[in-house]
Amino acid sequence: MYRKISVFMGLMLIGKCLLAQQQYELNSGWQCNIAGSVKVNGEKLSDPAYSITNWQPATVPGTVLTTLINNKAVPDPMFGMNNEKIPDIYHTGNDQYTYWFVKDFKELPASADGQVWLHFRGVNEGCDVFLNGHKLNNNTHFGAYLRQTYNITPWLAKNGNNRLAVIVYPPKYPGNPNGGQGGDGTIAKGVGPQYTAGWDWIQPMRDRNTGIWDKVFIEKTGAISLKDPHIITKVPGVRKPQDPQQPAIINTAVTLENSTSKPITGTLKFSVAETSVTSKVAIPAKGTASITLPQLTLQHPKLWWPAGYGDQHLYKATLSFTDQTGKQQDIDTIVVGVREIQTYWNAHTNSREIAVNGQKIFIKGGNWITSDALFRFTKDRYDAEVKFHRDMNLNLIRIWGGSLTERPEFFEACDKYGLLVFQDFWMSGDCNGRWTDPMKKEDQWTRRQYPDDHGLFLASVVDQVKMLRNHPSLAFWCGGNEITPPADIMAAMKDSILPKLDGTRYFFDYSNSDSMSYNHLGGNGDGPYGIQPISVFWGERTFPFNSEVGSVGVGDYESLARFLPEENLVAPDPATGKVDAVWNYHKYISYNNAISPYGEFKDLKQWANKAQLVNYDQYRALMEGFSAHMWDWYTGVIIWKTQNPWTALRGQMYDYYLDPNACLYGTRKGAEPLHIMYNPIDGMVSGVNNTFSYARDMMLELRTFDHLGHDSVLTKVFVEIGPTSVQKFMSVAATINKLKEKDGIFFSLRLVKADGIVADNFYWLPNGDGKYTGLSKLSTAKLQCTASRADAGGIKVTLSNPANGPVAFFNRISLVNAKHERILPVFYNDNYVSVLPGETKTILVSGELTKMSPDAQIEVYGENVESQYIVIQ
Structure with missing residues (x-):
């Protein structure tokens, strides 16, 4: 009966009118x-x-x-x-x-x-x-x-x-x-x-x-009510997004409930894309009938693909029942994404490999707790948070088992933006007995049998599967976080409930089980967590499909000032790294060993800006390190974690108030579908292609810049990268090590086609002692900035750096109001950007609030760029 909540996204006007007559919220x-x-x-x-x-x-x-x-x-x-x-x-x-x-x-x-x-x-x-x-x-x-x-x-x-x-x-x-x-x-x-x-x-x-x-809502139907529809799409063969499509198959089932004291006969109809199937149905008095409709063949289907691989086409389908007199008793509008998800065991990596519509997908995921710790959920907030994940070039979100089964509005956003969903059920290794823990009241054997009511747990599983199973984004079910449910619950879920109610999705026993990623390293099978040397991400092999690995994630000064009292807006002690009780209360993870190579800081604002350099470098390196070993060491990775439902000082790409930090843009850069990158261990320059097409006729351009802006061209050579693959091009270790020895160096890597740049990456590399002394010697860049309204309703920001000067380094762009407070949430197609001497970059700012803020301005500041506010033309 709850399926109608999932239909609000993008319905036709007639569908909206019908729903308005059928149900409303008590909110x-x-x-x-x-x-x-x-x-x-x-x-x-x-x-x-x-x-x-x-x-x-x-x-x-x-x-x-x-x-x-x-x-x-x-x-x-x-x-x-x-x-x-x-x-x-x-x-x-x-x-x-x-x-x-x-x-x-x-x-x-x-x-x-x-x-x-x-x-x-x-x-x-x-x-x-x-x-x-x-x-x-x-x-x-x-x-x-x-x-x-x-x-x-x-x-x-x-x-x-x-x-x-x-x-x-x-x-x-x-x-x-x-x-x-x-x-x-x-x-x-x-x-x-x-x-x-x-x-x-x-x-x-x-x-x-x-x-x-x-939600609480009222629904009105006729004598017959449609309950728990089940839509399964089959996409046989190996497909490509741009190719003409062979037919797809849609199987539909539903339960009809008769609330009257007389039997009712009529016609059940399923329609999608001007194609329909029907079945004659009889429902007994005060009874139900479970009906499987004839198979529907959809000609020339528009397929649903994960983000970065193709479009996310969504059909508006209807299920309706009309009685023998011709009166429509109930109608249900369902959003359908035509896709098929397959999984295989990759014997080379010893981990699970994922395919969609016959094409293997390298999983780049983020771990999610819930949108708000107090369950203050809104459709707009879900949409913004999932869009942030899409903007990070991720293609999967894992819902962690210590929280909840996410709401239909979350899945609607994932359907829209192409994020596959890995949904844990409600277990955790911590509470449910995996480890000895002196903080726990009861012993492991007792905790291993939690919850007290196994029947309630199973009834909840049945109910939630029925609520969510029609979403194309829902890809996997999982027994729990780092532990399986008790044996009787596990057997019922795995052998009976899921095969019967949702037999098309793979079920992981638990989040880091051997069925996902063979744990050859021992231990818990997760991590590491916290700041790692960049070389670790590239050179130290971890679990072949890591369900939790991550770093830090503190926001900048503006973010910290939203939830830390003024007296606590004090940087960590530069000698000891210690912070006060409020920082510890908000779960701070120390940065100091990583920030010290950037030199001294005088206040919290400077410290937080240096922390963004660490944030960007950490998550770019994480995604690059996993991508560099795609299909060799790894079939996927899921970052722990990408968001916080509370004002915590760790593990987030944007803060609770939806203000992104440099983690988001470092992840975005490292995870981009076509990417050029530099291995800091052996100096190898490689390209990654996470699309289904050859990337050909590209010129690889490598340049370095010192702190004065003097550049050296290392190479210009034509290259290509095959579909879903990694290609090594050349090692530049000797040259880079020599150039960066004294003060470090900027390193620009680009893939260029005749019509422009298709991949652009920019590193700041430390000197021979691991310090960024060159950054402290940067002179002020005279960055020229303009902003204008774009045709699509967003804002176009143009950053121009004059020639014969230094790199304009690590610039943060923000949309602010007349009081110079950030407008949230809005979205940037790039941020924390550097502009080379004599070049121009354009940043697009989008989101509904860009259209609703006539007095807005653009703020720009960088490491060597003074803060400025630009009036939007």
Whole structure:
């Protein structure tokens, strides 16, 4: 019944009109009160005549803590040490966060055989539901992920004035937030998100995300309701995006529910791209019928491809049921991406290899927790975050198992931008017993059997698979993070539930299992985490499909100032690297060994700018090192991690407020589909082609620049790179080592075609002692900047560096308002860019906010470029 949430993206006007008649959200006008203050039962409270004067406004969807924050009853837990000022449920007891939520709404009783349905898409952890004096659920609902559906047709008020009352119970075992991964681990005794008790990148959420955290909506159907449609697309053979396409196959199944006391016959129809199939159907009285429609052959299909490999075409398909009288009883519009995902075992790398539509894909992924730690989800935020991942030239997002099954709106964005999704179920090695851990309350054997209710876990799996399985972006299911579920859960999922409900997707036992990547190194099979010497990424072989490997990710000064109090805006101690308690509270990872080669800094702003140099270099090197050994050592890599749902000082390409840092653009550069790169170990220059076509008729241009801007041309030679391959061109070790010995050197690598540059990479290399002394000697570059409105509604920024001067190095471009505050989120096709003497670069700024900010300006500053603000022409 919940599938209709997935249709809002890009529907035809008629589809929107139909949906507007069929369903609407209950997302405003809620009131709430702590349960201990309510002296009547649910039957009385849900009577529209009962007064709820002086109740406080509630945020639904939202958690109890979200409502308290919005009502200014508690401070913003994202800022400073405010989270410590909020009572924790473990210490207060569950009554502190047990709340009633009440919503009055208009809905007249259905006419004829019409039916009205109430849906909850997520309540954490338990609830009882009442409508107009009637309790709707026979037994208390439990399970943070398990959806609920109630046929409320008999209980609607004749005058259309209805009241819904819901009491929400927190997790039975909220866990002690003792600083361990998932606190003392007992949060995992329930079926819900484990990170809410705290992790090494987040502080605990004080209410453990108790609340009606996801959508509530009303749906109206006829006598027959379509439930749980299942769309499977088959794309036989090996395809190329640009080729004429042979037919594709679409198989469709759905369950029909008859809510009336009489049998109904009629026609079930599936339509897509002006092609349809039908089936005559009979549904028994008060019963259901599961129907598989005839196979549909789609001629000349437009295929869905992962980002970087082709377009993400999405069809608008419809399922409808019309009874024997010709009356349409229900219609469902579904977004369909025609694609087929295959997996193979690569015996050379000893790891899983992924193919889409018959073409092998080198996986470049990012690990994702959730969009917001307090479950404050919006479609626009999902769209922005997934677009950032697409802009990083990634093609997969892994949803980490200590969080949740991501929402349909997240998958819609991944469908749109071409991000494959690797979805863990709700286990973690930390809470579920993989390791001995003194922070955990119970021993490993006990934790190994979490959660307490295995049946609830399996019911939640069934439900979530049905909710998400039609998304083309959904590529893999996984038993859990770094551990399998208990044996009985595992057997049911792997041998029964997933084959029956979704037999086309590969199931990984756990996130770093041997079925994904043979662990020849021992240990846990993940990492390393934190700053590594650049040579490590290139020269030290790690797991052939690494599910978690990453570095740092602190933002610049503007980012830090959003959540650190003014008195804490102090750089780490240059001698010891120590920081104050607030930095540690926000999970800071030390940079100092990496920043010291860049020389002294006088304040936090300078320190943070130097940190961006480290950020860029770390993630470019990570992606280059894995790409350089594509199909030899590796079949893929997934960065730990690419985003934070909280204001943490680690592991993020953009901050909680959606402000990107240099990690994003270093990743973007290192992961670009056609890329030219330099191995710092042996001096080899190589090219990577992550497309399905030959890259031919390109000239390789290699140049160096010193800190004065003097250049040396090392080579200009024609090269080519085959599809999905790496090509070594030449070693320049002797020349580069000689040129960089004293003060370091800038190194420009380009692939150029007759019509322009097709790949451009720019390194700053240290001197023979590993220090960047040349950067401190850079004179000021007189960078000339202009900005104008682009035809597509964005902004075009032009950066011109005069000849006979130094490189204009590492320039940050930002869209700001009249107060010079950054406008967020917006998107840059490149950033932290360097402009060579005598050259010009154009940066495109896009996003809806570029169109909505008439007084906006462009800010530009660099390592040797003074900050300037440019009026947009």
